[in-house]
Amino acid sequence: IATDDSDEVKAFMMPLHAADVGDVLEVLSANDRMGLIRLLGDEFDYSALTEIDDGIRLDLMDELPNADIARGVQELDSDDAVYILEDIAGPDQAEILAALPTFERLALRRSLDFPDETAGRRMQTDFIAIPPFWTVGQTIDYMREAEDLPDDFYQIYVVDPTYNLLGTLALDRMLRAKRPDRIESIMNNNVIDVPAEEDQEEAARLFERYDLVELAVVDDSNRMVGVLTIDDIVDVIQEEANEDIKRLAGVGDEEVSDNVWDALRSRVTWLMVNLVTAVLASMVIGLFDATISQMVALAVLMPIVASMGGNAGTQAMTVTVRALSTKELDRFNIRRLITREVLVGALNGVIFALIIGxxxxxxxASPLLGGVIGVAMVINMFAAGVSGILIPIALDRMNIDPAVASTAFVTTVTDVVGFFAFLWLAGLAFGLL
Amino acid sequence: IATDDSDEVKAFMMPLHAADVGDVLEVLSANDRMGLIRLLGDEFDYSALTEIDDGIRLDLMDELPNADIARGVQELDSDDAVYILEDIAGPDQAEILAALPTFERLALRRSLDFPDETAGRRMQTDFIAIPPFWTVGQTIDYMREAEDLPDDFYQIYVVDPTYNLLGTLALDRMLRAKRPDRIESIMNNNVIDVPAEEDQEEAARLFERYDLVELAVVDDSNRMVGVLTIDDIVDVIQEEANEDIKRLAGVGDEEVSDNVWDALRSRVTWLMVNLVTAVLASMVIGLFDATISQMVALAVLMPIVASMGGNAGTQAMTVTVRALSTKELDRFNIRRLITREVLVGALNGVIFALIIGxxxxxxxASPLLGGVIGVAMVINMFAAGVSGILIPIALDRMNIDPAVASTAFVTTVTDVVGFFAFLWLAGLAFGLL
Incomplete structure (x- = not known):
């Protein structure tokens, strides 16, 4: 790039897979990135842009002329094009769309009109749809001649004249059939589809459940408008798991490539919430300041009760949040799980009460103090189990993402209960209240 | 089932997808499960067993006669058969394998010989391999006649006589080619494969990176021995994400279906570790008991410093652990990320020092106390940022899973630093040491 040698750069970059081109772009400095894309010119494959960090892609999109982007996305599968366009600001996006041929423009705009994170937004609008009365031979001939086929596909869709989905046919099944066989006699009638407005997470669940590689997307009137492919769904599954992990830890939609300010912003909210709950816990301690001043051992021991409760609560909560978001929790097992958590909480309480006692x-050198901390531990571990399971379930019922809010509530419960139970019991036992 | 009406049960169950049969089994009581399988008899599709909770499957396997299991797994794709067999205890497993035809037995045993969670263990051993000099027409005819084809496949493999992989050919590409075209002229030469001993997580990374649906598995001498398919990989990705989440929260390989004892066992270890670190933190407080007894406000405020540090540390650590396990962290950005975390830690410290101060x-009513807690907060938030990024990276370098051990180390650091900094500074400031 330094020598501006376009041919040499092309010779090096062309054999690479888009994912590797993406890596090269990520490693380069911002200037060299633009240089590389400029040198590659028309031969730069824009799908490499779907493989890089959001932050870097947005910077590149800002710098690249809109006309170049329009030319680039035209070559892409519609789902990749949408992926790149959706993050571009309104006016630029409109300018790029305006530069596209009518047919592509309409398809992309329809996808972009669906809300973020829905099946409609993620779908690929090129797919092969054929009528049921065709034969295998006709279909194969059609595919050999058709021009605007998707880059990769694994099944074809059998539709009626209004694009109602009648069945699907996997390519391996078609290859094993004979040319004169009629499509309707070999197709799979057991149609699974997903409405375009459905959350991508629901679509991912269908893929996992039925081991799909492609899934038809239908509109309100049940007409087929696109397909979801497994490679997009793999990204969705990763994203959703990442979201759960990060939300449980109180980190927003932060990425490794975020700068200091973005990272700070994504974390400050949660720390602020935690500050409030920590002050609340301190106020509980403040209620017993006279007790503590007469017996400083209480101040030494009290964080143990709170910390053990916090951890036990986090364990129960994590299992619950994950079960809720992977839909493993349903009305058949919810009661059993609640009973289990309560029992586990109580048993953990007894075990650790004995040890810490x-x-x-x-x-x-005080058996009475050992007894007090033991009883406080049982109470707090029990509270941890109960709040660890009930709080996420309650939030879920109220349509609040339990991964976002549970940690704050659960640790508040275990801190407050932990400090209060221990200090109050100690005050009673030693007559210090 | 209650009426023992085999025909009616069959009529209801037969049209269901294996995943739905699995759901029905999960909802039933243990007795009814066995009853249902018995009623379905030979028509029970054992792939339903791959769709249910591990615990329930193991119970069923215990009760079913080994001969039935042998008959059932024979019908399955080899990867599903391995999935069911791998959890069965040694003697039973040997008996089932002995009841299988030689060819199936050898293939399954080879897969089972690979360690758990490797590509070899997960692979499917049926695949279509053809020589490069065949034409498209020959290949299609071969597929129409071959008997032992996998249930679903998306590409065929081009190999030399020693089963060295030369290229792959996606079915859609083959369908668009003409019958006389030679395979070697249309195949994809850019071969991606994975060694059988490789961790399944690495294989999943390749799928994600290159948007694959199938991936060849090769042995030591680079001969192709099987294929991984995307539906197995989707499960791997979910599993790995689940593992990270659960390990970060100190819950072992627990499942929703686990009973009280299993859940208890999976959590006690981590609570024990936490007890040790909590006692350690208490000992730090114990160093300052004289200070606290003179100024009980310190006992009231000290949990705030520790808790804020703990949360900030968890945030930095979670981002780092996730970046490590999705391989987003490499030598190009590690230095940048460390700098970022240190800066975020320092800035968070200043922000929350001002508020809590x-x-x-x-x-x-004490500006001096406000100053002390502010300075302690800056110190602890800084320690949280540094330990949150360096501890997972160090554990990863030592080949210890950072998700398992980081939380304990990071919270120990933030507790000890938090209590010590606050109490020691207060002692100095108020002349109480």
């Missing part, structure tokens, strides 16, 4: 007894 | 000043 012993530790405290020896440490401060 | 103000709160403490007003609450206890």
């Amino acid at each position: 012993l530790v405290a007894t020896v440490w401060f | 103000l709160v403490a000043t007003v609450w206890f």
Whole structure:
């Protein structure tokens, strides 16, 4: 790139897979990135842009002339084109769309009109649809001649004249059939489809459940408008899992490529919430300041009760949140799971009450103090189990994402209950209230 | 089932997809499950067993006669058969394998010999391999006549006489070619494969990166021994994400269907580790008991510093662990990420130092106390950022899964630093040491 040698750069870059081109782009400096794309010119495959970090792609899109982007996305499968266009700001997006041929423009605009993270937004609008009365031979001939086929496809769709989906036919099944066989006699009638407005997460669930590689997307009047392919769904599954993990830890939609400010912004909200709950817990301690001043061992031991409860609560909560988001939790097993968590909480309470009771007894030479911390531990572990399962379920019922809000509520419960139970019981036991 | 009406049950169950049969089995009581399988008899599709919870499957396997299982798995694709057999105890597994025809037995045993969670264990051993000099027509005729084809496949493999992989050919590409075309002229020469001993997570990475639906698995001498298909990989991706989430929260390989004892066992280890770190933090507080007894406000405020540090550390750590396990972190961006976390930690420290400093000043009418907690907060948030990124990276370098161990180390750092910094600074500032 430094030597501006277009031929050499092309010779090096052309054999690479789009994912590898994406990696090369990520490693380069911002200037060299533009240089590389300029040198590759028309031979730059825009699908490489779907393989790089969001931040870097947006910067590149800002710098590239809209006319070049329009030329680039025209070559792409419609789902990749939408993926690139959806993050571009309104006026630029409109300019790029205007530069496209009518047919592509309409298809892309329809996809972009569906809300973010729906099946309609993710779908690929090129697919092969044939009538049921064709033979295998006719279909194969049609595919040999058709021009605007998708880049990769694994099944063809059998539709009636109004594009109602009648069945699907996997390519391997068609290859094993004879040329004169009629499509309707070999197609799979067991049609699974997804409405375009459906959340992409639901679509991913169908793929997983039925081991699909492609899934038809239908509009309100049940007409087929596109297909989802497994490679997009793999990304959706990764994204959703990432979201759960990050939300549980109170990190927003942060990416590794985010700069200091974006990272700071994504984390400050959660720390602010945590500050409020921490101050709340401190106020509970403040209620017992007279007690503590007479017996400083309480201040030494109290974080243990709160911390153990917090961890046990996080465990129960994590299992629940994950079960909710992978839809493993349904009305058949919810009652069983609640009972289980309550029992696990109580048993953990007894186990760790005995251990910490012993530790405290020896440490401060006071069996009474050991007894107090033991009882407080049982209470808090029980509270942890109950809140760890009920809070995510309640949030889910209220249509709030349990991954976002559960941690704050659960740790507030375990902090408040932990400090209160321990300090109050100690006050009673030692007559310090 | 209650009426033992085999025909009616069959009429209801037969049209269902294996995933739905699995759901029916999960909902039934243990007795009815066996009853249903018995009623379905030879028409029970064992692939339904790959769709149910591990716990329920193991119970069923225990109860079903080995001869029935042998007959059932014989019908399955080899990857599903391995999935069912791998969890069965040694003697039973040997008995089932012995009841299979030689060819199937050898293939399954070879897969089972590969370690758990490798490409070899997950692979499907039926695939279509053809020589490069065949024509499209020959290949199609071969597929129409071959008997032992896999249930679903999306590409065929071009190999030399020693089963060295020369290229792949997607079915859609073959369908668009003409019958006399030679395979070698239309195949994809850009071969991607994975060694059988490779971790399934690595294989999943290749699928994601190159948008694959099938991937060849090769042995030590580079001969093709099987294929991985995307539906197995989707499960792997889900599993790995689940593992990360659960490990970060200190829950073992727990499933929703686990009973109280299994759940308890999977969580006790982590709570034990946490007990040790909590006691460690308490000992730090114990160092300052004289200080606290003179100024009980310190006991009230100290959990705030520790808790904020713990949360900031968890945020940095979660981002790092996730970036490590999705391989987004490499030598090109690691330095940038470390700098970012240190800066975010310092900035968060300053922001929350100001807020909590103000709160403490007003609450206890002491600007000096506000200053002390502010400085302690800056120190602990900085420690949180540094440990949140460096501890997972260090564990990863030592080949320890950072998701398992990071939380314990990071919260120990933030607890110890938080309590020590706050209490020691307060002791100095108020002359109480």
